Amino acid sequence: MPEGILCNKKMVDTKEQLDALLADAGGAQYYKEMKQLDVDSDALWVTIQKSLKSRLKTWLEICAHCGMCAESCFYYTANNRDPRQVPSYKIQSTLGELVKRKGKVDNTFMQVCMDTAFSKCSCCTRCGVYCPFGIDMGVMFGYLRGLLFSQGFTPWEMKIGTGMHRIYKAQMDVTTEDWLDTCEWMAEEWEEEYPGLKIPVDKENADILYTVNAREPKHYPQDIAEAAVLFHLAGENWTVPSEGWEETSLAMFAGDWAACKMQVENVYAAMDRLKPKRMVVTECGHAYRATVIEGPYWAGLKSGQPPVESFHYVEWVAEALRTGKLKIDPSKKIKEPVTYQDSCNYIRNAGLADIPREIMSYIAEDFREMTPNREHNFCCGGGGGLNGIGRYREARNIGMKVKRDQILATGAKLVIAPCHNCWDAIRDMEEIYHMGIKWSFLKPILIKMVEVPEHLKPRDEG
Amino acid sequence: MYQFVTGPLLWLSFAIFIIGCIVRIIRYVKGLNWQADRVAYTAHFSYGMKGAVRSVVFWLLPFGTRSWRKNPFFTALFLVFHTGLLITPIFLTAHNIILKERWGFSFWTIPESAADLLTIALIVASIFIILRRIALPEVRILTTVYDFAVIIIAVAPFVTGFIAHHMASDYKLWTILHIICGEIMLIAIPFTKLSHFVLFFMSRGQLGMDYGIKRGGMKGKGFAW
């Protein structure tokens, strides 16, 4: 069978296709069909010739096979130093082989590539920092994922994810109406406690355009309310767009570059339409990377910058605390030992290492660093889409041991993780390994400790 | 024979080496693609160069990066090996005498004892590098015959040169062998993994630019490798 009904080389562009995929419990049929999927070697080779440029070509060629990258990868250490987890080995035996064989590979090989690209690498880009040549497996696996996707070899959840982006311009089936309803509902719900609270939609020339992760309207709407409260208390002139509010990109994890472009252009269109002074992204690592760091390139912006200057949520928080827009009640600072998860997606991909430390200095009395930390921090284990892929759950759970041990070594009882993926991974970690810790985004913590200015307090109090 | 290997063949191998290296550099730079690599090379050239220089310099410094510091044994081997490989042939007295005779110029020279020491250290380091390849599972899994061949190509001129100079009964034969090995190495550089002689600077610099422009460099962060 050259192409299956669910598992094929076609893109998911209609609701019918998407529903059919969703109806396939756990992707059983999808993966069964994948076993029969033909590899179009010619097309694969044409793509490789067109897209494998100096950088990747040279990386594949000059890797000295020195093994310096081994220890840098958390999968290697989490799997008892299994040599098959050495970053260089992982890429040489997949992408390297694919290039060497000029794309003439079979179905089994492609599945091995898929398993490796998704269950043995979270694209955390840590190994690149440790290789003398700067060979970055995170980047190379991203490329390999793109090749695999073009041939239909992508995990079931990733195929669904890209379909969501293609159809809803969001990683989940949240429509414009759903989004606007959620904003309205949240503002109403919280208005009692915070009089005058609004979630302004499509306001032009605002100081801040705020954008989110679709999981928020879908699963944790209070996150939007909390963001609104903090902007409200800080006196910001802010807005959310009715279209182009979603920052994430599962398409980036999947390697569906066309969908990446569609998704990010949608956000940039909101910037062009509403002309905000700047944009702030919610507490999400990969969303920030997709829209602010990589997005400009998919959209073909030569400057490498989004149309308006864009910030991660931690940058806004640090600024608000620094300038006194938000004031912390000193008696409400976190007293228990607390640690901070550096998200790879804005540590090694944006250099935001000092900012969180600054925030912690305002809000925590006993802040404890993990070792290693900052740009050398390890991935939580859930990155690169791994959190959401059933087929690789076990591999992910093993990978999470490194972060578990890092957290336990600090003795902290609370982990602050301003990244959806890290947050999810730490939650799952607690569920699996029973570490006795709590975990949190920044917003709920800040809400509990910020001082509410007199004029913003509810009137009928006391 | 001597005439031939020190005449036309030497010229040819130098020509291949130099032109080959230049071609590799040019092809590397031409093959960069801002959109595919996702690095705005030209739009933020000065940030990029800052990152590139920073990255190259720290990796050239002995123990200049965390990765070097974390692997002190290998770092030492690597340093000794590469220092010997670069310094000895360029500053060897014998080579410079030939240079002077042939082309009328020469470089600084190092004392013969230092050259001997470097050569021996290099040979010992290469033995350890080979042993390390075999002994450590994480390196063994990566190693192919090609990797050994590359080391042998690089070390052979030193072994033969040392024998010719110190212990050969047939000086002429070993000298010719030494020269041929040297020429093989020169020719091999542009065509094999030894091309990292120049491509290290390209690749390291490229990732440095990536960090310098996109991954935090423009936010004034000093992290560049």
Ligand code: SF4
């Ligand atoms: S550290 Fe770099 S050169 Fe060495 S094996 Fe790993 S990827 Fe290859």
Ligand code: SF4
């Ligand atoms: S990018 Fe991260 S997960 Fe992937 S091989 Fe490198 S260190 Fe390992």
Ligand code: SF4
């Ligand atoms: S999940 Fe968090 S730690 Fe893991 S790669 Fe993503 S941002 Fe990094």
